Amino acid sequence: MRRCVIATAVTAVVVGSTLAGLPALAAPGDTITIPTDLATSSALAADQTRGVYWLAPGGPKAVAIDQTGKVVGQVGWDAEVTDIEALAVYNGQLYAGDLDSGSPSPSVTVYRVESSSYGSALPTSKWTFTYPDGPHRAQAMMVSSKGNIWIITNGDPGGLYYAAAPTAPGPQPLAREADAPAWVTDGNFVNANSAVLRTYNSVLSFDMLSYATNGSQAAPQQDRGESATMTLAGDGVLLGSVGDTKLVEAELPTVVEALPPAPSAPPGGGASATPSTEPGASEPAPEEQASQQTSQPGEDTDSGSGLGMRKTIVAVVLAVAVAGVSGWVAYRRQ
Numbered sequence: 001m002r003r004c005v006i007a008t009a010v011t012a013v014v015v016g017s018t019l020a021g022l023p024a025l026a027a028p029g030d031t032i033t034i035p036t037d038l039a040t041s042s043a044l045a046a047d048q049t050r051g052v053y054w055l056a057p058g059g060p061k062a063v064a065i066d067q068t069g070k071v072v073g074q075v076g077w078d079a080e081v082t083d084i085e086a087l088a089v090y091n092g093q094l095y096a097g098d099l100d101s102g103s104p105s106p107s108v109t110v111y112r113v114e115s116s117s118y119g120s121a122l123p124t125s126k127w128t129f130t131y132p133d134g135p136h137r138a139q140a141m142m143v144s145s146k147g148n149i150w151i152i153t154n155g156d157p158g159g160l161y162y163a164a165a166p167t168a169p170g171p172q173p174l175a176r177e178a179d180a181p182a183w184v185t186d187g188n189f190v191n192a193n194s195a196v197l198r199t200y201n202s203v204l205s206f207d208m209l210s211y212a213t214n215g216s217q218a219a220p221q222q223d224r225g226e227s228a229t230m231t232l233a234g235d236g237v238l239l240g241s242v243g244d245t246k247l248v249e250a251e252l253p254t255v256v257e258a259l260p261p262a263p264s265a266p267p268g269g270g271a272s273a274t275p276s277t278e279p280g281a282s283e284p285a286p287e288e289q290a291s292q293q294t295s296q297p298g299e300d301t302d303s304g305s306g307l308g309m310r311k312t313i314v315a316v317v318l319a320v321a322v323a324g325v326s327g328w329v330a331y332r333r334q
Contacts, residue, residue, distance in 0.1 A: 028236065029220070032247040033069045042101075042139070044186070044227035044240045044247070045087035047094070049116075051232060053247070054094060055240070056084040060111075062094060064118070067232065069247075073118030077111060079126065085226075086141035086186060092116060097141030101154070104135035107171075108151055127166045129174045139185045139226060144208075145192040152197070156182035156264070160211060178211035183262040186228040188237070196237050196252060198228040199262035203237060205253050215253030222248070223268020242266075 147165030205215030222241035
């Protein structure tokens with residue numbers, strides 16, 4: 001019996017130590033700390049192929065960080081860019097939206113990095129997408145599960161514009177599909193038929209078939225919340241703020257909460273969009289026939305933000321449970 005008790009204790013210690021060493025699961029409110037020189041980025045994209053997040057700190061380049069915030073690589077391309085406001089990853093390729101949110105523009109430029117390697121002066125494709133109804137400001141670009149390009153313009157309401165997956169270079173027309181929520185600062189597809197959008201004060205679940213908001217919640221307090229992407233694990237959304245070294249995780253909203261109207265300017269100051277009213281016109285959804293695709297799971301995020309205690313507690317609880325079961329079995333055998 002004594003040998004059984006000793007064996008049980010050893011098992012508990014081994015199991016507890018092993019579990020304590022595992023990466024912690026990310027949870028709403030967890031943060032990733034990024035280098036100060038990346039805090040200028042107003043774009044953020046999860047890359048599940050590489051297991052990294054991309055940021056755009058300025059110029060024709062994007063920088064990759066791991067789940068602890070450490071820089072692990074970057075890509076650059078030969079171009080004169082104005083304002084990379086959005087990043088997206090589709091089919092393992094990085095898309096960068098040069099949207100120039102500071103002033104209305106009749107078109108936007110999208111770059112696609114054609115190499116999967118880190119490096120500078122990588123080959124890229126470039127497309128110019130032209131609005132059908134005059135100049136607009138925009139901060140959000142999304143790439144769907146079919147490679148189609150979506151631009152969301154600033155306004156109250158905003159506008160949702162679409163272009164089929166580009167193939168040939170040169171100008172491409174955008175079609176206005178529907179109104180969009182007011183003052184969207186970024187967005188990301190969750191699956192083929194839904195997206196998560198953010199404003200300066202909210203996180204929204206948006207149905208890409210009905211073009212309706214079906215979930216909303218207050219965003220974490222951020223002075224200039226202008227970036228959003230799905231987490232690498234695919235179970236939440238990661239939010240960034242210009243000038244802030246903390247990326248904050250939040251849940252995907254599932255119910256519509258009553259929230260204050262989205263502001264047109266960042267609550268913490270900085271450049272603001274000029275209020276305008278976007279004309280709306282609904283058309284059939286090009287994505288309506290898309291097959292449902294869920295986000296691919298990635299590695300669990302360990303943000304290093306006080307999760308050690310939670311890991312230890314879980315490890316101890318499980319170790320005690322194992323010890324209890326082992327002791328009971330030993331007793332029954334005696």
